[in-house]
Amino acid sequence: MSMHQGRERLVVVGGDAAGMSAASQARRLKGPEELEIVAFERGHFTSFSACGIPYWVGGAVPERDDLIARTPEEHRARDIDLRLRTEVTELDVAGRRVRARDVESGAESWMSYDKLVIATGARPVRPELPGADAPGVHGVQTLDDGQALIDTLSRAKGRRAVVVGAGYIGVEMAEALIDRGFEVTVVNRGEQPMSTLDPDMGRLVHRAMEGLGITMVNGTEVTKILTGADGRVRAVATQHAEYPADVVVLGIGVRPETALARAAGLPLGAHGGLLTDLAMRVRGHQNIWAGGDCVEVLNLVSGQEQYVPLGTHANKHGQVIGTNAGGGYATFPGVVGTAVSKVCDLEIARTGLREKDARRVGLEFEAVTIESTSRAGYYPGASPMTVKMLAERRTGRLLGVQIVGREGAAKRVDIAAVALTARLTVEQMTALDLGYAPPFSPVWDPVLVAARKAARKVRGS
């Protein structure tokens, strides 16, 4: 592939999960005498768990460094030439080179590559709001963000926190702030929290969060962030009300960070993420791979590309990219849309399509919802669990599952995740041989109860 004789150079842009997994895996397959690996990261850290930040802020995870899976030194010890605080400012695809800038000094230089990995991640959505940059307003995407928020929380004069957004980050940050002893208000544009669930399931989350003492404000846009005489945040304003705030956390979500790729003319999808083939190669480019939060992924249920920024996918992408860039062969076939979360002891899980997703791609479906318990009803600690299941009309193919409950609700969704991957019908699912013992499940697992009801509805009896 390469025009060079001898050693090739792999350049990685972005030193987090996808990029550094790719670098590590490529290094596993090819030694430094065959492959030079240079990784550019504009921040201070590599390979950290962004998903863990809410638990660090909340205090469950004691130290920032607990979230770092592999340090820069560990990467360098494996002959990866990692350059921190170095931002790639331009991709020259025709010239097979990138321009890198030292963030401290501003010095720029070009570096050529034989193989390129784009792992530029995501950037948080910052609302175009007056006051959004005021002291006391925080995002939670990076470790620096997390530290800044922790500092604010420690110094805050009052104990009132407002979270803007009620997706995964929003609900997890609500828990973290409760754990830090704050009174929490969540202001949410959607009809219910967790818009990745159907609203009827989101309502269960809403109720449970209110039960935890969180003030939930749904269906409301934030119009302004108000500051006091000291310039710090003092309240969040909506069209109808003002919510006093000593600290504001923005949990509105993220978008793919693809400005570089866009400028270089690389193919982007409808959600703004890079488009790749199954080997995670950027479409049309044999020697460029992309993965993690800057790419779109194929949803195997809808058959369409989707944007799913999630650490577990980023790690898989990195593994696949590193294998291919290292001369092996691997593919990432796609996702089924699994995600799990919790707010205190409430567990929330989803996989596959929501009602509106199914409609959008032309699928007609039956939807059922059942109530069951996490353990045999007579076993101590059995707690309620609600399972919603969607199945395609006529074929009965499973389309999606959403689960809200306490202990054991979240990971139960894995049953459906595998069933979606295997394209099982709900009728087939009724016969699944799932683990049963009274401490772990009723004799009919909640997922089986839902499958039975869905199967009856599909066959109309």
Add this chain to the structure above:
Amino acid sequence: MSMHQGRERLVVVGGDAAGMSAASQARRLKGPEELEIVAFERGHFTSFSACGIPYWVGGAVPERDDLIARTPEEHRARDIDLRLRTEVTELDVAGRRVRARDVESGAESWMSYDKLVIATGARPVRPELPGADAPGVHGVQTLDDGQALIDTLSRAKGRRAVVVGAGYIGVEMAEALIDRGFEVTVVNRGEQPMSTLDPDMGRLVHRAMEGLGITMVNGTEVTKILTGADGRVRAVATQHAEYPADVVVLGIGVRPETALARAAGLPLGAHGGLLTDLAMRVRGHQNIWAGGDCVEVLNLVSGQEQYVPLGTHANKHGQVIGTNAGGGYATFPGVVGTAVSKVCDLEIARTGLREKDARRVGLEFEAVTIESTSRAGYYPGASPMTVKMLAERRTGRLLGVQIVGREGAAKRVDIAAVALTARLTVEQMTALDLGYAPPFSPVWDPVLVAARKAARKVRGS
């Protein structure tokens, strides 16, 4: 089908999970004007959870009646003519009738049927040992057994208990006896406890049980149960030693109760269970169904019949039988061999084939074992989890998974249960979109870590 005009009669032999589920489901489909349903049960109870008995004995479940899913009165209120304490003593298949005996009075009479359901369950293996019937020696299959054991435990003069057998019943009873404040010794014929696991995984259970203060004696046959001057048990003898015992619990397992079926010439398999077709009809008999602990089931991984007495299968069988006997259509495609259990906070799970099962059916395989954690390593409460995975040579098809760990180990096996059903390869499994968030899983779920290692071994790289 029937020669009768008008209403047909369905006779059910055995009033536990399979039999009464079948009766209930048939009743749901056909009202009493179309279908008469008569159910014979030789015991005092119907539809109870035998799996729950250890937790009742241990005290976690307070009342016997908590284990009864549906009372005789509830069945009768749904027009099921339930006859307790009535034992069926003969099946006359040619004459389409059964002979029933009132256990109290000894009175016998014949009852004809149009459709018959055999759900005679299992009988516990009682060792042919001197002293096995002595007071203080208990089985734990029925509610009466459980009550008798609880009475013995309450009155016991000492606190030494010996459990014979270290399968599911044995380990669960060991926990129950610890919970009741007994010193527990488990005497086990096998090399390790839990012979449904490979010995290397059984060893982990052995160690954990010892860590709980249980004395484990493996590889040893009980030769005699010794009694004192009062005729009550005083010790359990093996070839090498005597273990003092104030109470002995036999947990050696069960065999299909098929004496009636055998006498009637119905087809039995190699394990002594009835053989059925996929609609749970006894092979060669259009109007006789059988289900629950008296039948053999097809193992979808090995392709051979297996004996798996488990409440969850019994309930599914009953559902399928009742649907078919009620004029509908349903099948039970088979099992993959999933089972979960726990001893205190140690969770044990298995599905598919062990190494010796695979060898027995001619499958060559690669086996891998990995260590991971239940949650992200940095998240509080993360506990170790060991996953063993077997994959077929060449095809890479998943053959089996065994998991031993703490929280979250047991139900994780469901991922593999669905994958086995769908005949996924371990390579396919590496891309499974499983739920990830730090409180629930490392970024690579332990099952994915095992699948990656197995896939590497299958492809030899």
